[in-house]
Amino acid sequence: MSLFGLRVSGWQLSTLFLAGLLLFIAFPATAQDKVPASPIMVPNPATDLWRAVRQREGAASGQTQVRGIETGVLIEQRGEAFREYRRRDFIGNAGIFIGVIAGLVLLFYILRGRINIPGGRSGRRIKRFADFERTLHWFTAIVFIFLALTGLTLLFGRFVVLPVFGAEAFGVIASACKEGHNLFGPLFIVAVVLLFIRFAWRNLPSRGDLTWLVKGGGIIGKAHVTAGFFNAGEKIWFWSVMVLGLAVSISGLVLIFPTLGQPRDIMQLALFVHGIAAVLFIAGSFGHIYIGTIGTEGSLESMTTGYVDENWAEAHHDRWHAETVAQAARGADRHASADTTGAVHATTDKA
Amino acid sequence: MSFTAFVDGPFWYFSATVFVIGVLWRLVGMLNMGSKTDFSTPRSSGSAAALSINITRFFPRADxxxxxxxxxxxxxxxxxxxxxxxxxxxxxxxxxxxxxxxxxxxxxxxxxxxxxxxxxxxxxxxxxxxxxxxxxxxxxxxxxxxxxxxxxxx
Structure with a gap:
């Protein structure tokens, strides 16, 4: 082959071509080192398409062969918006709310202190709760505390547990909490139903409840506030447990079975309701636990032994006390007797 | 060692060991209790009575x-x-x-x-x-x- 009068072979021509190509590539690169050049904008024809898909207002659904809930939606913007709301707004506000309620309970304890039994203990005990009622109460309490701890870990763990224990440990903890929460959740539904069956009739509104509420259960003023087996505060807590229990139960079932066909909107609503109800439940439980333990002398033993001191009963549930003592004195339809320790075995034991 | 490897390895063997020891503890305890001499003479077949009790005890007495x-x-x-x-x-x-x-x-x-x-x-x-x-x-x-x-x- 002749090139400009020179005889060159095929491989020599190929080598020459490659060398020229390399020089062509190398020189502009060298020039770029010296003079910064603006990047070449190469429009991606898919960009506009995906931007349109992602930024549109509604969740417009397309056509697809896949049959299922929202399978025609390529990118669901509201899912991301809900995630942002949950992380930025809900978790922060929930943490503040729980912290404030815990602080208020502590402040109340500091200001008011423990409410002792007026006149001290009498040494005579009255049966208040049957075995089954106490078993049911503690069953509910244990399941509730377990669900609260695992739920709070799932809610706040990313901000509280993860920085302390690291990613791998948090992954294991969060996974265990989720499985445990899902396993014990249905047990809480059983507990709420049994609580309703056992205690609802004694928590119906009765005379004196309004007065009790107006006087703040004795906190406002020093006058004695009359009450029956349950006072108005306990009744409010009971019905709160029923309403909130129903809310967390229904929303929990929606969340625990995501394959039943509910759309994303319902799942998000369930997560919202579950979170709100659970936070209210946990905050409310602080007051219940406080009053039942360190807040009031003699209250806890009603749920540990089933008995309360007679002076406690007279101070906090005078109408129930009067009825019980009168019934015992009459030796009424159910047996009532005084044992060697002077205990009055009263009449509400049905177990 | 990752957590999963720990659960599948040493922790599994630990759990299995606890289980075996627990079963042996129960079995040895029961065998050591022995059985008291039966001084009463059955009025009829002891086996039939045992079977009957096994079945009837499934249900509590109404009282x-x-x-x-x-x-x-x-x-x-x-x-x-x-x-x-x-x-x-x-x-x-x-x-x-x-x-x-x-x-x-x-x-x-x-x-x-x-x-x-x-x-x-x-x-x-x-x-x-x-x-x-x-x-x-x-x-x-x-x-x-x-x-x-x-x-x-x-």
Whole structure:
């Protein structure tokens, strides 16, 4: 082959071509080192398409062969918006709310202190709760505390547990909490139903409840506030447990079975309701636990032994006390007797 | 060592060791108790009476029902649930097939597996609480009973 009068072979021509190509590539690169050049904008024809898909207002659904809930939606913007709301707004506000309620309970304890039994203990005990009622109460309490701890870990763990224990440990903890929460959740539904069956009739509104509420259960003023087996505060807590229990139960079932066909909107609503109800439940439980333990002398033993001191009963549930003592004195339809320790075995034991 | 490797390795062997020691402890304890000499002469077939008692004791006497219904109901919930889990949960059947029997059988569907787990947990929790809260059962329970209950729960 002749090139400009020179005889060159095929491989020599190929080598020459490659060398020229390399020089062509190398020189502009060298020039770029010296003079910064603006990047070449190469429009991606898919960009506009995906931007349109992602930024549109509604969740417009397309056509697809896949049959299922929202399978025609390529990118669901509201899912991301809900995630942002949950992380930025809900978790922060929930943490503040729980912290404030815990602080208020502590402040109340500091200001008011423990409410002792007026006149001290009498040494005579009255049966208040049957075995089954106490078993049911503690069953509910244990399941509730377990669900609260695992739920709070799932809610706040990313901000509280993860920085302390690291990613791998948090992954294991969060996974265990989720499985445990899902396993014990249905047990809480059983507990709420049994609580309703056992205690609802004694928590119906009765005379004196309004007065009790107006006087703040004795906190406002020093006058004695009359009450029956349950006072108005306990009744409010009971019905709160029923309403909130129903809310967390229904929303929990929606969340625990995501394959039943509910759309994303319902799942998000369930997560919202579950979170709100659970936070209210946990905050409310602080007051219940406080009053039942360190807040009031003699209250806890009603749920540990089933008995309360007679002076406690007279101070906090005078109408129930009067009825019980009168019934015992009459030796009424159910047996009532005084044992060697002077205990009055009263009449509400049905177990 | 990752957590998963730990659970699949050393922790599994630890759990298996605790299980074997626990079973042996129970068995040896029962065998050591022995049996008292039977001084009474059966009026009829002792075997038939034993069989009869085994069946009739499945149901509580009507006189006691109001006092023991919690234990009876919770006891059935726990034991029926545990039985179903032990013998009809898919992973357990696979274990028996591979290491014990050489063959498998029909397993519970997942929803039924979850349901019987819930039932077993419900029964066991009620029984443990009843043991702790009832005056009589609390008086006749010792540390071994609570340890056993907690181990089963775990």
């Amino acid at each position: 006691f029902w109001s006092r023991i219904r919690l234990q009876v109901v919770a006891g059935y919930l726990f034991h029926v649930g545990l039985f179903a889990l032990l013998f009809f949960a898919a992973p357990h059947i696979e274990f028996y097939r591979e290491y014990v029997t050489g063959f498998g059988w029909v397993a519970l569907p997942e929803w039924a597996f979850i349901l019987v787990s819930e039932i077993a947990f419900l029964g066991l929790m009620l029984l443990i609480l009843h043991r702790m809260l009832n005056l009589v059962t609390r008086a006749i329970s010792d540390r071994g009973d609570y340890i056993g209950s907690i181990l089963i729960f775990s």
